[in-house]
Structure formats: C-alpha cells, structure tokens
Amino acid sequence: xxxxxxxxxxxxxxxxxxxxxxxxxxxxxxxxxxxxxxxxxxxxxxxxxxxxxxxxxxxxxxxxxxxxxxxxxxxxxxxxxxxxxxxxxxxxxxxxxxxxxxxxxxxxxxxxxxxxxxxxxxxxxxxxxxxxxxxxxxxxxxxxxxxxxxxxxxxxxxxxxxxxxxxxxxxxxxxxxxxxxxxxxxxxxxxxxxxxxxxxxxxxxxxxxxxxxxxxxxxxxxxxxxxxxxxxxxxxxxxxxxxxxxxxxxxxxxxxxxxxxxxxxxxxxxxxxxxxxxxxxxxxxxxxxxxxxxxxxxxxxxxxxxxxxxx
Amino acid sequence: xxxxxxxxxxxxxxxxxxxxxxxxxxxxxxxxxxxxxxxxxxxxxxxxxxxxxxxxxxxxxxxxxxxxxxxxxxxxxxxxxxxxxxxxxxxxxxxxxxxxxxxxxxxxxxxxxxxxxxxxxxxxxxxxxxxxxxxxxxxxxxxxxxxxxxxxxxxxxxxxxxxxxxxxxxxxxxxxxxxxxxxxxxxxxxxxxxxxxxxxxxxxxxxxxxxxxxxxxxxxxxxxxxxxxxxxxxxxxxxxxxxxxxxxxxxxxxxxxxxxxxxxxxxxxxxxxxxxxxxxxxxxxxxxxxxxxxxxxxxxxxxxxxxxxxxxxxxxxxxxxxxxxxxxxxxxxxxxxxxxxxxxxxxxxxxxxxxxxxxxxxxxx
Numbered sequence: 001x002x003x004x005x006x007x008x009x010x011x012x013x014x015x016x017x018x019x020x021x022x023x024x025x026x027x028x029x030x031x032x033x034x035x036x037x038x039x040x041x042x043x044x045x046x047x048x049x050x051x052x053x054x055x056x057x058x059x060x061x062x063x064x065x066x067x068x069x070x071x072x073x074x075x076x077x078x079x080x081x082x083x084x085x086x087x088x089x090x091x092x093x094x095x096x097x098x099x100x101x102x103x104x105x106x107x108x109x110x111x112x113x114x115x116x117x118x119x120x121x122x123x124x125x126x127x128x129x130x131x132x133x134x135x136x137x138x139x140x141x142x143x144x145x146x147x148x149x150x151x152x153x154x155x156x157x158x159x160x161x162x163x164x165x166x167x168x169x170x171x172x173x174x175x176x177x178x179x180x181x182x183x184x185x186x187x188x189x190x191x192x193x194x195x196x197x198x199x200x201x202x203x204x205x206x207x208x209x210x211x212x213x214x215x216x217x218x219x220x221x222x223x224x225x226x227x228x229x230x231x232x233x234x235x236x237x238x239x240x241x242x243x244x245x246x247x248x249x250x251x252x253x254x255x256x257x258x259x260x261x262x263x264x265x266x267x268x269x270x271x272x273x274x275x276x277x278x279x280x281x282x283x284x285x286x287x288x289x290x291x292x293x294x295x296x297x298x299x300x301x302x303x304x305x306x307x308x309x310x311x
Numbered sequence: 312x313x314x315x316x317x318x319x320x321x322x323x324x325x326x327x328x329x330x331x332x333x334x335x336x337x338x339x340x341x342x343x344x345x346x347x348x349x350x351x352x353x354x355x356x357x358x359x360x361x362x363x364x365x366x367x368x369x370x371x372x373x374x375x376x377x378x379x380x381x382x383x384x385x386x387x388x389x390x391x392x393x394x395x396x397x398x399x400x401x402x403x404x405x406x407x408x409x410x411x412x413x414x415x416x417x418x419x420x421x422x423x424x425x426x427x428x429x430x431x432x433x434x435x436x437x438x439x440x441x442x443x444x445x446x447x448x449x450x451x452x453x454x455x456x457x458x459x460x461x462x463x464x465x466x467x468x469x470x471x472x473x474x475x476x477x478x479x480x481x482x483x484x485x486x487x488x489x490x491x492x493x494x495x496x497x498x499x500x501x502x503x504x505x506x507x508x509x510x511x512x513x514x515x516x517x518x519x520x521x522x523x524x525x526x527x528x529x530x531x532x533x534x535x536x537x538x539x540x541x542x543x544x545x546x547x548x549x550x551x552x553x554x555x556x557x558x559x560x561x562x563x564x565x566x567x568x569x570x571x572x573x574x575x576x577x578x579x580x581x582x583x584x585x586x587x588x589x590x591x592x593x594x595x596x597x598x599x600x601x602x603x604x605x606x607x608x609x610x611x612x613x614x615x616x617x618x619x620x621x622x623x624x625x626x627x628x629x630x631x632x633x634x635x636x637x638x639x640x641x642x643x644x645x646x647x648x649x650x651x652x653x654x655x656x657x658x659x660x661x662x663x664x665x666x667x668x669x670x671x672x673x674x675x676x
Binding site for chain 2: 202
C-alpha cells in the first residue's frame with residue numbers, strides 16, 4: 001500500500017520515476033566469453049553464404065578484362081551494367097539470342113496459372129476433406145499421402161504421353177498444369193490440416209445458418225485462410241520458379257522457363273566463357289523469389305507458427 | 312409455435328450405444344432444460360435435434376413435421392453454441408446477416424431484422440466490430456442475436472453461459488428468460504448448471520448415462536426427485552442421504568437409523584404400502600432443518616455435534632456429525648458464527664419434507 005502512495009505522490013508532483021534512485025539495484029550483465037563464441041560462430045556461418053554471393057555480385061559488374069586477371073575478391077575497377085544488359089536482352093539460348101527476358105516472361109506465364117490452379121483446387125479439396133462429411137475421406141487422404149511421396153521421375157513418361165495426347169505438350173500450359181498436378185497432394189494435406197483446426201462449432205453454426213458448401217467455403221473458410229495462403233504461396237512460388245526438370249521436360253522449345261533459359265546460355269556459349277554474363281544471368285534468375293521473400297517473409301513466419309497456438 | 316418430440320431415439324457410435332430408446336416430448340412454448348453431468352448424452356440429444364448428428368434409429372418431430380431426414384438448415388431451428396461460434400472474419404453485422412443465409416429474404420427485410428435484433432439486444436454500437444474486439448458478454452449477445460434473427464420457432468442453446476463470469480451469467484440468464492417470454496418460442500437448453508435449470512426451465516429433463524432419469528417441472532424435480540441420482544444431483548449443498556430400515560407397527564411408520572435415531576414417516580405419500588424391515592435411503596434437504604432448542608422432544612429432532620461451518624455470502628452451511636458422516640444444514644450466517652466446533656446443537660427436521668428411496672433400486676418409494 002505504502003509503495004503505491006509513494007509512486008502516486010511522485011507522479012502527482014511531476015517527478016519522473018527515472019530520477020529517483022532504484023530501490024533494488026540490478027547487476028549489469030557484461031559480455032561473457034560465451035557470447036563472444038556464439039557471435040564468432042554465427043559470423044562464420046554468415047560468411048559461408050555471403051562470400052560466394054559477394055563474388056557473384058561483384059563479378060557481374062566487372063569487365064571481362066578485369067575478370068581475366070583472376071582476382072575474384074577485388075571490387076570492379078570500372079562498374080559496368082553491360083553484363084546485365086547482355087544477359088537480359090542478348091544472351092543466346094541455342095540459336096536464338098533474345099536474352100533471358102524470354103525465359104522470364106515464360107516463367108511468369110507458367111507461375112500464375114499454376115498458382116491459381118493448384119491453390120484453388122487444394123483449398124476446396126482440403127476443406128471438403130477436413131470439414132465436410134465426405135464418404136471415403138480417410139482412404140482418399142491416405143492415397144494423397146502416398147502420392148506426395150511418389151518421385152516425379154517415375155511418372156515422367158506417362159505424364160509426357162498424357163500431355164501429348166491432350167495436345168498441350170511443349171506449351172507453357174503443359175508446364176503450368178504439371179506443376180499444379182504435382183503440387184496437389186502436399187498442398188491438399190497442408191490445407192486439410194489447417195482447416196482441421198477450425199473449431200467444429202463454427203462449422204456447425206455455418207451448417208445451421210447456410211448449409212451451402214460453396215457459400216460456407218467462400219464466405220467463412222476462405223477469409224480464415226490468410227495465414228496458410230501466404231505459406232503456400234511462398235512455397236509454390238519458389239518451387240515453381242526454381243524448377244528446372246519439369247520445365248525442360250514439358251516446355252519443349254517454346255515453353256522454356258527462365259531456369260532452362262539460364263542453363264542453356266551458360267552451357268552452350270561458344271568461345272571464351274563470359275563470367276560476367278553468367279553471373280548477371282544467374283542473379284537475374286534468382287531475384288524474383290528473393291523479392292517475394294523480402295515482401296512477405298514476416299507474414300510467412302506468422303503463418304508457419306499460426307497453427308502452433310490457437311488464438 | 313411447435314411442440315418437439317423425440318420418439319424411440321437410438322444413437323450409436325460404432326459399437327457404443329450412447330442413447331437407447333429415448334422418448335421425450337415437450338409442448339409448444341416450453342423451456343426445456345436438459346440437465347446432467349458431462350458425458351450424459353445431453354449435448355448428443357441436442358445435436359440430434361439440430362441435425363448436426365444423425366439418429367441411428369427413431370424419429371424426431373417438430374410440430375407436425377418429421378424432421379429426422381432434414382438438413383440442419385431446413386429444420387426451422389436456431390442454435391447458440393457454448394463457444395459462441397461467431398465467424399471471426401465477419402463483423403457483427405456480417406455475422407447476423409449470415410444467420411439468414413439459408414432464407415432468401417429481400418435485402419430491406421434483412422436490414423430491418425438486423426436493426427430489430429440490434430435494438431433488442433443493445434448491440435447497435437457494435438455492429439461494425441469484429442468478434443475479436445468484443446468482450447465475452449457482447450459475443451454472447453451477438454451469438455443470441457444470430458439465432459433470433461431467423462425468427463424461428465425453436466431455439467437450441469448448448470451451455471451458452473458456461474464461459475461467462477458469475478455476474479454476467481446471472482444477467483444473461485435473466486435476459487434469455489425474458490427473450491423466451493417475449494418471443495414465446497420453444498427452447499431446448501443444455502446445461503450442467505442446476506441453478507440455470509431451476510431458474511429458467513418450465514420443464515427439466517435430468518439425464519445420466521444416456522437415460523432420462525426424471526422429466527418434470529423444476530419444482531417436481533427438486534421436491535420429489537424420482538431416484539437417488541436426481542436427488543443427489545440437484546441441490547447445493549446436496550441432499551443429505553442416510554441408510555435406514557423401515558419399521559411398520561400398528562399404523563406407525565418410522566425410519567430407523569443405524570445409530571438408533573428414529574424419524575416418523577407415517578405422513579409420507581408411499582406409492583405402495585410400506586414393508587416392515589425394508590432397506591431405504593432417507594433424503595433430507597439442508598434447508599429443511601432448523602436449529603431450535605425451545606420445543607420439547609418430538610419427531611425429527613436430533614442433537615448433533617458441530618463439525619464445521621461454511622459461509623457462502625447470504626447464508627451459511629453448517630456441517631454436523633450424524634451417523635458418522637457429515638450432515639449439511641442451511642442456517643443463517645450469524646447463527647453459524649456463534650457455534651463452536653464440537654459443541655452439540657438441537658436440530659429440528661420438517662418431517663413432511665422427507666424423501667424416501669429404495670436402497671436397492673434407488674427409486675423413490
């Protein structure tokens with residue numbers, strides 16, 4: 001009681017609490033050898049990733065003459081964007097020399113249909129499996145679980161036959177659809193597990209209020225899926241963007257994504273290898289997923305831990 | 312306003328039978344409380360009525376309609392859930408509106424009803440908030456609002472007050488009671504709280520182990536419990552129960568306790584003529600005792616040592632030792648304060664309030 005009155009009086013007379021001496025002086029914590037060891041260890045870990053990145057970045061701004069000198073850690077003597085321009089506009093993939101921008105736009109046109117297709121299908125399926133009374137839901141879920149572990153290489157040939165008979169082989173659509181199909185099992189499981197945590201009473205209330213599958217899905221369930229959508233979006237964007245195998249298998253000559261483009265221009269160059277061009281091309285290819293990470297990375301962590309503690 | 316009836320209801324989960332041949336019928340405008348301990352099947356029964364669970368066998372009637380095969384939305388019911396089950400991403404207005412999702416009403420009518428509900432429940436200033444921005448009591452009001460906006464004839468409540476604090480619970484209890492009087496609807500209300508049951512119900516069905524132990528008005532259930540379970544479950548502090556044997560001699564009927572104490576039960580309305588030597592359980596409510604040293608020795612009079620006293624605000628509970636066990640009495644608090652542990656007090660029981668049960672079957676005799 002007396003302590004309260006002391007602080008009240010202090011507040012009333014305008015004396016700031018910082019000015020009075022503390023009742024119990026706490027010992028200051030210094031830097032211990034333990035802290036130093038941890039810092040050193042973490043710095044080494046960081047260097048492990050940063051040094052190669054540094055080399056790639058500085059090399060992409062150098063001229064070929066400077067690169068030939070061999071000092072890979074030195075900064076560029078002349079900063080030039082020539083390599084970036086070349087990689088984007090003029091680099092040759094096979095006999096065509098239109099640069100990486102072709103692959104970039106291909107990747108974009110693969111990415112969006114594929115995202116929309118896979119996520120919308122997986123959401124609906126996950127919702128039905130988790131919250132709707134579906135016959136054989138358990139068996140279907142088990143099947144999906146098995147499918148999630150089938151390696152792509154095993155079903156590659158049948159998939160090629162299927163895309164050829166449906167006349168989409170060698171187009172961007174083939175790549176997009178195959179991405180969507182292969183992602184389905186895992187995405188469905190993710191959505192299904194997320195929806196399983198929605199309190200049953202909310203679902204019961206929705207059943208009594210509306211009872212319509214689509215109305216409940218669009219009005220109640222989709223608005224509640226924000227967190228998990230971010231997680232799935234990032235997973236899908238990176239895996240589709242970074243994929244090489246599906247792109248090279250189903251894209252044919254016209255539907256190649258950026259990664260295939262990149263591999264071609266690095267491996268099929270004639271004469272001397274222009275390291276600056278290659279580094280710039282590699283960076284250009286890697287930038288989009290990085291941008292996505294930077295933009296929504298914070299939300300990603302929130303989404304990953306969202307199911308851990310019920311809010 | 313329809314009556315509701317359950318006819319020969321069976322509910323099985325795999326090999327487990329939860330409800331077996333259950334029958335229950337209430338009349339139009341009744342406030343039925345399903346009362347029982349956790350796991351007694353009361354929520355299962357409510358969910359069967361709501362259509363959230365399917366009956367394994369039997370028929371459910373609402374008014375003249377057989378609703379057994381209907382979807383929840385087509386049964387003409389509204390339900391309030393224990394956790395309120397508000398849609399977290401919708402505003403209060405959106406929640407109320409979604410309550411009408413199955414009915415194809417014109418938008419002016421929807422707006423009119425939202426205004427009506429908001430005024431009635433005093434949630435007008437909250438209409439544009441999300442459920443997360445509301446307090447427990449406000450959420451409860453919105454949940455009730457989402458039910459009454461449907462203007463249906465039968466309302467279901469699944470332990471709606473158990474997440475509220477004591478003060479709010481009392482307020483909401485009165486409010487639900489008032490709503491029932493205003494709307495003149497039929498209500499089925501599930502709870503494990505006997506005070507809610509006693510205060511709100513017009514009919515109580517006490518359930519245990521999937522069986523309806525007693526069905527009647529609150530007074531019937533309290534004053535004339537049908538068996539030992541109901542007697543022990545309803546009332547706080549619980550009814551005092553002691554084993555005794557009946558002695559029937561020349562028109563005198565007495566309950567003989569082990570300690571030798573006697574209680575005259577000649578006026579008790581026996582269902583069948585009492586048998587001499589029958590083993591019975593004598594049930595005595597704590598409030599039917601009085602501490603009284605004026606009158607001379609008579610029937611229902613004991614002299615018992617004090618074990619402890621407990622004050623519960625407006626009254627106090629006195630624990631005396633009788634037959635080697637605690638006997639609870641409701642007394643005035645100042646009286647309890649004046650008593651010392653170990654001292655002996657004279658106690659008078661109102662013999663006309665006694666309850667007798669068969670010791671074997673547990674049924675009222």
